[in-house]
Amino acid sequence: MSAPYSSLASREQRGTGRASRVALWTVVVALVVLGLKFVAYLMTGSVALYSDALESVVNVAAALAAVVALRVAALPADEGHPYGHTKAEYFSAVAEGVLIVLAALSIGREAIGALMLPRELDVPYAGLAVNLVAGVINAFWAAQLLRAGAELRSPALLADGRHLKTDVLTSVGVLLGVLAAKLTGLNWLDPALALVVAVNILWSGYGLVRESVSGLMDAAVDPQTEARIRQVMRQHGDGALEMHDLKTRHAGRLAFIEFHMVVPGDMTVQEAHTICDRLEDAIRTEMPGSNISIHVEPQEKAKHHGVLVL
The missing domain is CATH 3.30.70.1350 (Cation efflux protein, cytoplasmic domain)
Structure with a gap:
Protein backbone atom coordinates (compact mmCIF):
# COMPACT_ATOMS: atom_id res chain seq x y z
CA MET A 1 0.00 0.00 0.00
CA SER A 2 1.42 3.37 -0.89
CA ALA A 3 0.67 7.04 -1.29
CA PRO A 4 0.66 7.89 -5.03
CA TYR A 5 3.08 10.50 -6.17
CA SER A 6 0.21 12.55 -7.62
CA SER A 7 -1.16 13.21 -4.13
CA LEU A 8 2.07 15.08 -3.33
CA ALA A 9 2.59 16.77 -6.69
CA SER A 10 0.66 19.97 -6.01
CA ARG A 11 2.42 20.68 -2.72
CA GLU A 12 5.85 19.86 -4.15
CA GLN A 13 5.30 22.03 -7.22
CA ARG A 14 4.39 24.98 -5.00
CA GLY A 15 7.58 24.44 -3.00
CA THR A 16 9.65 24.15 -6.15
CA GLY A 17 8.03 27.31 -7.55
CA ARG A 18 9.06 29.27 -4.46
CA ALA A 19 12.57 27.79 -4.66
CA SER A 20 12.78 28.92 -8.30
CA ARG A 21 11.91 32.49 -7.31
CA VAL A 22 14.60 32.47 -4.63
CA ALA A 23 17.09 31.13 -7.20
CA LEU A 24 16.22 33.96 -9.62
CA TRP A 25 16.92 36.52 -6.91
CA THR A 26 20.19 34.73 -6.25
CA VAL A 27 21.25 35.44 -9.83
CA VAL A 28 20.52 39.15 -9.31
CA VAL A 29 22.44 39.26 -6.03
CA ALA A 30 25.36 37.33 -7.54
CA LEU A 31 25.62 39.80 -10.44
CA VAL A 32 25.62 42.78 -8.07
CA VAL A 33 28.30 41.21 -5.86
CA LEU A 34 30.37 40.25 -8.92
CA GLY A 35 30.30 43.84 -10.14
CA LEU A 36 31.36 45.22 -6.77
CA LYS A 37 34.21 42.73 -6.34
CA PHE A 38 35.64 43.41 -9.79
CA VAL A 39 35.48 47.13 -9.12
CA ALA A 40 37.42 46.48 -5.90
CA TYR A 41 40.01 44.44 -7.83
CA LEU A 42 40.42 47.12 -10.51
CA MET A 43 40.86 49.76 -7.81
CA THR A 44 43.54 47.77 -5.96
CA GLY A 45 45.24 45.37 -8.40
CA SER A 46 45.31 42.81 -5.59
CA VAL A 47 45.67 39.16 -6.64
CA ALA A 48 43.75 38.12 -3.53
CA LEU A 49 40.86 40.41 -4.43
CA TYR A 50 41.03 39.06 -7.98
CA SER A 51 40.60 35.53 -6.57
CA ASP A 52 37.63 36.72 -4.53
CA ALA A 53 36.07 38.29 -7.65
CA LEU A 54 36.68 35.17 -9.73
CA GLU A 55 34.78 33.08 -7.19
CA SER A 56 31.83 35.43 -7.71
CA VAL A 57 31.84 34.47 -11.41
CA VAL A 58 31.26 30.92 -10.17
CA ASN A 59 28.42 32.18 -7.99
CA VAL A 60 26.65 33.65 -11.02
CA ALA A 61 27.09 30.48 -13.07
CA ALA A 62 25.94 28.32 -10.15
CA ALA A 63 22.88 30.49 -9.58
CA LEU A 64 21.90 30.18 -13.25
CA ALA A 65 22.37 26.40 -13.06
CA ALA A 66 20.15 26.31 -9.98
CA VAL A 67 17.39 28.20 -11.82
CA VAL A 68 17.44 25.68 -14.68
CA ALA A 69 17.56 22.69 -12.32
CA LEU A 70 14.68 23.97 -10.21
CA ARG A 71 12.54 24.55 -13.29
CA VAL A 72 13.17 20.94 -14.34
CA ALA A 73 12.47 19.75 -10.79
CA ALA A 74 9.11 21.56 -10.89
CA LEU A 75 7.88 19.47 -13.82
CA PRO A 76 5.06 17.13 -12.74
CA ALA A 77 5.40 13.37 -12.71
CA ASP A 78 4.75 11.76 -16.09
CA GLU A 79 4.71 8.32 -17.66
CA GLY A 80 8.46 8.27 -18.12
CA HIS A 81 9.18 9.77 -14.68
CA PRO A 82 6.49 8.47 -12.33
CA TYR A 83 8.42 9.69 -9.27
CA GLY A 84 8.85 13.20 -10.62
CA HIS A 85 11.95 15.18 -11.57
CA THR A 86 13.15 16.39 -8.16
CA LYS A 87 16.61 14.83 -8.52
CA ALA A 88 17.42 17.50 -11.11
CA GLU A 89 18.45 19.74 -8.20
CA TYR A 90 21.41 17.47 -7.46
CA PHE A 91 22.80 18.10 -10.97
CA SER A 92 22.86 21.81 -10.16
CA ALA A 93 24.81 21.16 -6.97
CA VAL A 94 27.27 18.88 -8.80
CA ALA A 95 27.76 21.51 -11.52
CA GLU A 96 28.38 24.16 -8.85
CA GLY A 97 31.00 21.95 -7.22
CA VAL A 98 32.79 21.40 -10.54
CA LEU A 99 32.76 25.15 -11.29
CA ILE A 100 34.21 25.85 -7.84
CA VAL A 101 37.05 23.41 -8.47
CA LEU A 102 37.84 25.03 -11.84
CA ALA A 103 37.82 28.49 -10.22
CA ALA A 104 40.18 27.27 -7.49
CA LEU A 105 42.64 25.95 -10.08
CA SER A 106 42.55 29.25 -11.96
CA ILE A 107 43.12 31.23 -8.76
CA GLY A 108 45.97 28.93 -7.77
CA ARG A 109 47.73 29.46 -11.11
CA GLU A 110 47.42 33.25 -10.79
CA ALA A 111 48.65 33.18 -7.18
CA ILE A 112 51.72 31.04 -7.96
CA GLY A 113 52.67 33.38 -10.78
CA ALA A 114 52.37 36.39 -8.49
CA LEU A 115 54.42 34.65 -5.78
CA MET A 116 57.24 34.09 -8.26
CA LEU A 117 57.13 37.73 -9.39
CA PRO A 118 55.74 39.82 -6.48
CA ARG A 119 54.60 43.31 -7.38
CA GLU A 120 54.24 46.49 -5.36
CA LEU A 121 50.80 46.97 -3.88
CA ASP A 122 49.11 50.36 -3.77
CA VAL A 123 45.80 49.47 -2.18
CA PRO A 124 43.36 52.35 -1.63
CA TYR A 125 41.07 51.92 1.35
CA ALA A 126 38.11 52.75 -0.90
CA GLY A 127 38.73 49.52 -2.84
CA LEU A 128 38.71 47.49 0.35
CA ALA A 129 35.49 49.22 1.41
CA VAL A 130 33.81 48.23 -1.87
CA ASN A 131 34.83 44.62 -1.33
CA LEU A 132 33.50 44.78 2.24
CA VAL A 133 30.08 45.94 0.98
CA ALA A 134 30.00 42.97 -1.40
CA GLY A 135 30.82 40.64 1.49
CA VAL A 136 27.99 42.04 3.63
CA ILE A 137 25.50 41.51 0.79
CA ASN A 138 26.74 37.93 0.37
CA ALA A 139 26.45 37.25 4.11
CA PHE A 140 22.84 38.45 4.17
CA TRP A 141 21.85 36.42 1.12
CA ALA A 142 23.67 33.29 2.30
CA ALA A 143 21.52 33.35 5.44
CA GLN A 144 18.36 33.71 3.32
CA LEU A 145 19.38 30.81 1.06
CA LEU A 146 20.19 28.48 3.95
CA ARG A 147 16.87 29.27 5.61
CA ALA A 148 14.86 28.81 2.40
CA GLY A 149 16.82 25.67 1.46
CA ALA A 150 16.13 24.05 4.82
CA GLU A 151 12.46 25.05 4.79
CA LEU A 152 11.88 23.86 1.21
CA ARG A 153 14.27 20.89 1.47
CA SER A 154 16.05 22.10 -1.67
CA PRO A 155 19.56 20.68 -2.35
CA ALA A 156 20.18 23.40 -4.96
CA LEU A 157 19.43 26.29 -2.57
CA LEU A 158 21.34 24.67 0.28
CA ALA A 159 24.37 24.18 -1.99
CA ASP A 160 24.20 27.84 -3.04
CA GLY A 161 23.83 28.97 0.57
CA ARG A 162 26.77 26.91 1.81
CA HIS A 163 28.93 28.13 -1.04
CA LEU A 164 28.06 31.77 -0.34
CA LYS A 165 28.80 31.23 3.36
CA THR A 166 32.25 29.93 2.40
CA ASP A 167 32.63 32.91 0.07
CA VAL A 168 31.89 35.30 2.94
CA LEU A 169 34.56 33.71 5.14
CA THR A 170 36.97 33.86 2.21
CA SER A 171 36.23 37.56 1.68
CA VAL A 172 36.89 38.35 5.33
CA GLY A 173 40.23 36.55 5.18
CA VAL A 174 41.14 38.30 1.93
CA LEU A 175 40.36 41.75 3.32
CA LEU A 176 42.41 41.14 6.47
CA GLY A 177 45.31 39.75 4.44
CA VAL A 178 45.39 42.57 1.89
CA LEU A 179 45.17 45.11 4.70
CA ALA A 180 48.10 43.39 6.44
CA ALA A 181 50.13 43.46 3.20
CA LYS A 182 49.45 47.18 2.80
CA LEU A 183 50.35 48.04 6.40
CA THR A 184 53.49 45.86 6.60
CA GLY A 185 54.78 46.26 3.06
CA LEU A 186 55.10 42.47 2.73
CA ASN A 187 53.75 42.22 -0.80
CA TRP A 188 54.12 38.43 -0.94
CA LEU A 189 51.24 38.18 1.57
CA ASP A 190 48.79 39.08 -1.20
CA PRO A 191 49.47 36.13 -3.57
CA ALA A 192 50.10 33.81 -0.60
CA LEU A 193 46.64 34.61 0.70
CA ALA A 194 45.17 34.04 -2.76
CA LEU A 195 46.74 30.57 -2.73
CA VAL A 196 45.12 29.84 0.64
CA VAL A 197 41.80 31.00 -0.80
CA ALA A 198 42.24 28.61 -3.74
CA VAL A 199 42.80 25.64 -1.42
CA ASN A 200 39.77 26.60 0.68
CA ILE A 201 37.57 26.92 -2.41
CA LEU A 202 38.85 23.58 -3.72
CA TRP A 203 37.84 21.87 -0.48
CA SER A 204 34.41 23.53 -0.61
CA GLY A 205 33.86 22.30 -4.17
CA TYR A 206 34.87 18.78 -3.23
CA GLY A 207 32.35 18.77 -0.38
CA LEU A 208 29.52 19.94 -2.64
CA VAL A 209 30.25 17.30 -5.29
CA ARG A 210 30.51 14.52 -2.70
CA GLU A 211 27.20 15.43 -1.05
CA SER A 212 25.35 15.80 -4.36
CA VAL A 213 26.67 12.54 -5.79
CA SER A 214 25.47 10.87 -2.60
CA GLY A 215 21.95 12.12 -3.36
CA LEU A 216 22.14 10.92 -6.95
CA MET A 217 23.18 7.49 -5.66
CA ASP A 218 19.98 7.18 -3.58
CA ALA A 219 21.68 7.60 -0.22
CA ALA A 220 19.53 6.84 2.83
CA VAL A 221 18.23 9.59 5.11
CA ASP A 222 20.54 10.55 7.97
Whole structure:
Protein backbone atom coordinates (compact mmCIF):
# COMPACT_ATOMS: atom_id res chain seq x y z
CA MET A 1 0.00 0.00 0.00
CA SER A 2 1.42 3.37 -0.89
CA ALA A 3 0.67 7.04 -1.29
CA PRO A 4 0.66 7.89 -5.03
CA TYR A 5 3.08 10.50 -6.17
CA SER A 6 0.21 12.55 -7.62
CA SER A 7 -1.16 13.21 -4.13
CA LEU A 8 2.07 15.08 -3.33
CA ALA A 9 2.59 16.77 -6.69
CA SER A 10 0.66 19.97 -6.01
CA ARG A 11 2.42 20.68 -2.72
CA GLU A 12 5.85 19.86 -4.15
CA GLN A 13 5.30 22.03 -7.22
CA ARG A 14 4.39 24.98 -5.00
CA GLY A 15 7.58 24.44 -3.00
CA THR A 16 9.65 24.15 -6.15
CA GLY A 17 8.03 27.31 -7.55
CA ARG A 18 9.06 29.27 -4.46
CA ALA A 19 12.57 27.79 -4.66
CA SER A 20 12.78 28.92 -8.30
CA ARG A 21 11.91 32.49 -7.31
CA VAL A 22 14.60 32.47 -4.63
CA ALA A 23 17.09 31.13 -7.20
CA LEU A 24 16.22 33.96 -9.62
CA TRP A 25 16.92 36.52 -6.91
CA THR A 26 20.19 34.73 -6.25
CA VAL A 27 21.25 35.44 -9.83
CA VAL A 28 20.52 39.15 -9.31
CA VAL A 29 22.44 39.26 -6.03
CA ALA A 30 25.36 37.33 -7.54
CA LEU A 31 25.62 39.80 -10.44
CA VAL A 32 25.62 42.78 -8.07
CA VAL A 33 28.30 41.21 -5.86
CA LEU A 34 30.37 40.25 -8.92
CA GLY A 35 30.30 43.84 -10.14
CA LEU A 36 31.36 45.22 -6.77
CA LYS A 37 34.21 42.73 -6.34
CA PHE A 38 35.64 43.41 -9.79
CA VAL A 39 35.48 47.13 -9.12
CA ALA A 40 37.42 46.48 -5.90
CA TYR A 41 40.01 44.44 -7.83
CA LEU A 42 40.42 47.12 -10.51
CA MET A 43 40.86 49.76 -7.81
CA THR A 44 43.54 47.77 -5.96
CA GLY A 45 45.24 45.37 -8.40
CA SER A 46 45.31 42.81 -5.59
CA VAL A 47 45.67 39.16 -6.64
CA ALA A 48 43.75 38.12 -3.53
CA LEU A 49 40.86 40.41 -4.43
CA TYR A 50 41.03 39.06 -7.98
CA SER A 51 40.60 35.53 -6.57
CA ASP A 52 37.63 36.72 -4.53
CA ALA A 53 36.07 38.29 -7.65
CA LEU A 54 36.68 35.17 -9.73
CA GLU A 55 34.78 33.08 -7.19
CA SER A 56 31.83 35.43 -7.71
CA VAL A 57 31.84 34.47 -11.41
CA VAL A 58 31.26 30.92 -10.17
CA ASN A 59 28.42 32.18 -7.99
CA VAL A 60 26.65 33.65 -11.02
CA ALA A 61 27.09 30.48 -13.07
CA ALA A 62 25.94 28.32 -10.15
CA ALA A 63 22.88 30.49 -9.58
CA LEU A 64 21.90 30.18 -13.25
CA ALA A 65 22.37 26.40 -13.06
CA ALA A 66 20.15 26.31 -9.98
CA VAL A 67 17.39 28.20 -11.82
CA VAL A 68 17.44 25.68 -14.68
CA ALA A 69 17.56 22.69 -12.32
CA LEU A 70 14.68 23.97 -10.21
CA ARG A 71 12.54 24.55 -13.29
CA VAL A 72 13.17 20.94 -14.34
CA ALA A 73 12.47 19.75 -10.79
CA ALA A 74 9.11 21.56 -10.89
CA LEU A 75 7.88 19.47 -13.82
CA PRO A 76 5.06 17.13 -12.74
CA ALA A 77 5.40 13.37 -12.71
CA ASP A 78 4.75 11.76 -16.09
CA GLU A 79 4.71 8.32 -17.66
CA GLY A 80 8.46 8.27 -18.12
CA HIS A 81 9.18 9.77 -14.68
CA PRO A 82 6.49 8.47 -12.33
CA TYR A 83 8.42 9.69 -9.27
CA GLY A 84 8.85 13.20 -10.62
CA HIS A 85 11.95 15.18 -11.57
CA THR A 86 13.15 16.39 -8.16
CA LYS A 87 16.61 14.83 -8.52
CA ALA A 88 17.42 17.50 -11.11
CA GLU A 89 18.45 19.74 -8.20
CA TYR A 90 21.41 17.47 -7.46
CA PHE A 91 22.80 18.10 -10.97
CA SER A 92 22.86 21.81 -10.16
CA ALA A 93 24.81 21.16 -6.97
CA VAL A 94 27.27 18.88 -8.80
CA ALA A 95 27.76 21.51 -11.52
CA GLU A 96 28.38 24.16 -8.85
CA GLY A 97 31.00 21.95 -7.22
CA VAL A 98 32.79 21.40 -10.54
CA LEU A 99 32.76 25.15 -11.29
CA ILE A 100 34.21 25.85 -7.84
CA VAL A 101 37.05 23.41 -8.47
CA LEU A 102 37.84 25.03 -11.84
CA ALA A 103 37.82 28.49 -10.22
CA ALA A 104 40.18 27.27 -7.49
CA LEU A 105 42.64 25.95 -10.08
CA SER A 106 42.55 29.25 -11.96
CA ILE A 107 43.12 31.23 -8.76
CA GLY A 108 45.97 28.93 -7.77
CA ARG A 109 47.73 29.46 -11.11
CA GLU A 110 47.42 33.25 -10.79
CA ALA A 111 48.65 33.18 -7.18
CA ILE A 112 51.72 31.04 -7.96
CA GLY A 113 52.67 33.38 -10.78
CA ALA A 114 52.37 36.39 -8.49
CA LEU A 115 54.42 34.65 -5.78
CA MET A 116 57.24 34.09 -8.26
CA LEU A 117 57.13 37.73 -9.39
CA PRO A 118 55.74 39.82 -6.48
CA ARG A 119 54.60 43.31 -7.38
CA GLU A 120 54.24 46.49 -5.36
CA LEU A 121 50.80 46.97 -3.88
CA ASP A 122 49.11 50.36 -3.77
CA VAL A 123 45.80 49.47 -2.18
CA PRO A 124 43.36 52.35 -1.63
CA TYR A 125 41.07 51.92 1.35
CA ALA A 126 38.11 52.75 -0.90
CA GLY A 127 38.73 49.52 -2.84
CA LEU A 128 38.71 47.49 0.35
CA ALA A 129 35.49 49.22 1.41
CA VAL A 130 33.81 48.23 -1.87
CA ASN A 131 34.83 44.62 -1.33
CA LEU A 132 33.50 44.78 2.24
CA VAL A 133 30.08 45.94 0.98
CA ALA A 134 30.00 42.97 -1.40
CA GLY A 135 30.82 40.64 1.49
CA VAL A 136 27.99 42.04 3.63
CA ILE A 137 25.50 41.51 0.79
CA ASN A 138 26.74 37.93 0.37
CA ALA A 139 26.45 37.25 4.11
CA PHE A 140 22.84 38.45 4.17
CA TRP A 141 21.85 36.42 1.12
CA ALA A 142 23.67 33.29 2.30
CA ALA A 143 21.52 33.35 5.44
CA GLN A 144 18.36 33.71 3.32
CA LEU A 145 19.38 30.81 1.06
CA LEU A 146 20.19 28.48 3.95
CA ARG A 147 16.87 29.27 5.61
CA ALA A 148 14.86 28.81 2.40
CA GLY A 149 16.82 25.67 1.46
CA ALA A 150 16.13 24.05 4.82
CA GLU A 151 12.46 25.05 4.79
CA LEU A 152 11.88 23.86 1.21
CA ARG A 153 14.27 20.89 1.47
CA SER A 154 16.05 22.10 -1.67
CA PRO A 155 19.56 20.68 -2.35
CA ALA A 156 20.18 23.40 -4.96
CA LEU A 157 19.43 26.29 -2.57
CA LEU A 158 21.34 24.67 0.28
CA ALA A 159 24.37 24.18 -1.99
CA ASP A 160 24.20 27.84 -3.04
CA GLY A 161 23.83 28.97 0.57
CA ARG A 162 26.77 26.91 1.81
CA HIS A 163 28.93 28.13 -1.04
CA LEU A 164 28.06 31.77 -0.34
CA LYS A 165 28.80 31.23 3.36
CA THR A 166 32.25 29.93 2.40
CA ASP A 167 32.63 32.91 0.07
CA VAL A 168 31.89 35.30 2.94
CA LEU A 169 34.56 33.71 5.14
CA THR A 170 36.97 33.86 2.21
CA SER A 171 36.23 37.56 1.68
CA VAL A 172 36.89 38.35 5.33
CA GLY A 173 40.23 36.55 5.18
CA VAL A 174 41.14 38.30 1.93
CA LEU A 175 40.36 41.75 3.32
CA LEU A 176 42.41 41.14 6.47
CA GLY A 177 45.31 39.75 4.44
CA VAL A 178 45.39 42.57 1.89
CA LEU A 179 45.17 45.11 4.70
CA ALA A 180 48.10 43.39 6.44
CA ALA A 181 50.13 43.46 3.20
CA LYS A 182 49.45 47.18 2.80
CA LEU A 183 50.35 48.04 6.40
CA THR A 184 53.49 45.86 6.60
CA GLY A 185 54.78 46.26 3.06
CA LEU A 186 55.10 42.47 2.73
CA ASN A 187 53.75 42.22 -0.80
CA TRP A 188 54.12 38.43 -0.94
CA LEU A 189 51.24 38.18 1.57
CA ASP A 190 48.79 39.08 -1.20
CA PRO A 191 49.47 36.13 -3.57
CA ALA A 192 50.10 33.81 -0.60
CA LEU A 193 46.64 34.61 0.70
CA ALA A 194 45.17 34.04 -2.76
CA LEU A 195 46.74 30.57 -2.73
CA VAL A 196 45.12 29.84 0.64
CA VAL A 197 41.80 31.00 -0.80
CA ALA A 198 42.24 28.61 -3.74
CA VAL A 199 42.80 25.64 -1.42
CA ASN A 200 39.77 26.60 0.68
CA ILE A 201 37.57 26.92 -2.41
CA LEU A 202 38.85 23.58 -3.72
CA TRP A 203 37.84 21.87 -0.48
CA SER A 204 34.41 23.53 -0.61
CA GLY A 205 33.86 22.30 -4.17
CA TYR A 206 34.87 18.78 -3.23
CA GLY A 207 32.35 18.77 -0.38
CA LEU A 208 29.52 19.94 -2.64
CA VAL A 209 30.25 17.30 -5.29
CA ARG A 210 30.51 14.52 -2.70
CA GLU A 211 27.20 15.43 -1.05
CA SER A 212 25.35 15.80 -4.36
CA VAL A 213 26.67 12.54 -5.79
CA SER A 214 25.47 10.87 -2.60
CA GLY A 215 21.95 12.12 -3.36
CA LEU A 216 22.14 10.92 -6.95
CA MET A 217 23.18 7.49 -5.66
CA ASP A 218 19.98 7.18 -3.58
CA ALA A 219 21.68 7.60 -0.22
CA ALA A 220 19.53 6.84 2.83
CA VAL A 221 18.23 9.59 5.11
CA ASP A 222 20.54 10.55 7.97
CA PRO A 223 20.51 8.39 11.14
CA GLN A 224 18.61 11.00 13.17
CA THR A 225 15.81 11.13 10.61
CA GLU A 226 15.63 7.35 10.42
CA ALA A 227 15.37 7.20 14.22
CA ARG A 228 12.42 9.63 14.06
CA ILE A 229 10.72 7.45 11.45
CA ARG A 230 11.13 4.35 13.61
CA GLN A 231 9.74 6.20 16.62
CA VAL A 232 6.65 7.25 14.65
CA MET A 233 6.18 3.67 13.43
CA ARG A 234 6.38 2.42 17.01
CA GLN A 235 3.90 5.03 18.30
CA HIS A 236 1.28 4.68 15.54
CA GLY A 237 1.52 1.01 14.60
CA ASP A 238 -1.20 -0.25 16.96
CA GLY A 239 -2.76 -3.39 15.54
CA ALA A 240 0.36 -4.55 13.70
CA LEU A 241 2.80 -7.10 15.12
CA GLU A 242 6.05 -5.73 13.74
CA MET A 243 7.54 -3.60 10.96
CA HIS A 244 10.86 -4.55 9.37
CA ASP A 245 13.10 -3.99 6.32
CA LEU A 246 12.87 -0.20 6.54
CA LYS A 247 14.48 1.43 3.49
CA THR A 248 14.81 5.14 2.74
CA ARG A 249 16.28 7.30 0.00
CA HIS A 250 16.39 10.94 -1.07
CA ALA A 251 15.27 12.40 -4.37
CA GLY A 252 15.77 16.14 -4.12
CA ARG A 253 13.28 17.51 -1.61
CA LEU A 254 11.39 14.21 -1.50
CA ALA A 255 12.13 11.31 0.84
CA PHE A 256 10.99 7.83 -0.16
CA ILE A 257 10.23 5.43 2.69
CA GLU A 258 9.26 1.78 2.44
CA PHE A 259 8.92 -1.07 4.92
CA HIS A 260 7.11 -4.36 5.57
CA MET A 261 4.30 -4.49 8.13
CA VAL A 262 3.37 -7.83 9.73
CA VAL A 263 -0.25 -8.22 10.89
CA PRO A 264 -2.24 -11.13 12.42
CA GLY A 265 -3.25 -13.70 9.82
CA ASP A 266 -6.95 -13.21 10.50
CA MET A 267 -6.89 -9.43 10.09
CA THR A 268 -9.06 -8.11 7.25
CA VAL A 269 -7.70 -6.05 4.36
CA GLN A 270 -9.74 -3.08 5.56
CA GLU A 271 -8.23 -3.25 9.06
CA ALA A 272 -4.69 -3.51 7.65
CA HIS A 273 -5.38 -0.60 5.31
CA THR A 274 -6.55 1.54 8.23
CA ILE A 275 -3.25 0.93 10.04
CA CYS A 276 -1.33 1.85 6.87
CA ASP A 277 -3.26 5.09 6.49
CA ARG A 278 -2.58 6.00 10.12
CA LEU A 279 1.15 5.30 9.74
CA GLU A 280 1.42 7.25 6.48
CA ASP A 281 -0.34 10.29 7.98
CA ALA A 282 1.88 10.20 11.08
CA ILE A 283 5.13 9.87 9.09
CA ARG A 284 4.10 12.67 6.73
CA THR A 285 3.33 14.91 9.67
CA GLU A 286 6.88 14.30 10.92
CA MET A 287 8.41 14.45 7.42
CA PRO A 288 6.27 16.52 5.03
CA GLY A 289 6.57 15.49 1.39
CA SER A 290 7.42 11.86 2.09
CA ASN A 291 6.39 9.16 -0.36
CA ILE A 292 5.59 6.01 1.64
CA SER A 293 5.14 2.40 0.54
CA ILE A 294 4.03 -0.30 3.00
CA HIS A 295 4.04 -4.01 2.17
CA VAL A 296 1.59 -5.92 4.37
CA GLU A 297 2.52 -9.48 5.38
CA PRO A 298 0.82 -12.21 7.48
CA GLN A 299 2.08 -13.29 10.89
CA GLU A 300 4.19 -16.19 9.60
CA LYS A 301 6.40 -13.68 7.72
CA ALA A 302 7.56 -12.05 10.97
CA LYS A 303 11.36 -11.71 11.29
CA HIS A 304 11.32 -10.73 14.98
CA HIS A 305 13.47 -7.66 14.43
CA GLY A 306 12.96 -4.07 13.31
CA VAL A 307 10.13 -2.17 15.01
CA LEU A 308 8.23 -4.55 17.29
CA VAL A 309 4.77 -3.23 18.09
CA LEU A 310 3.66 -6.20 20.20
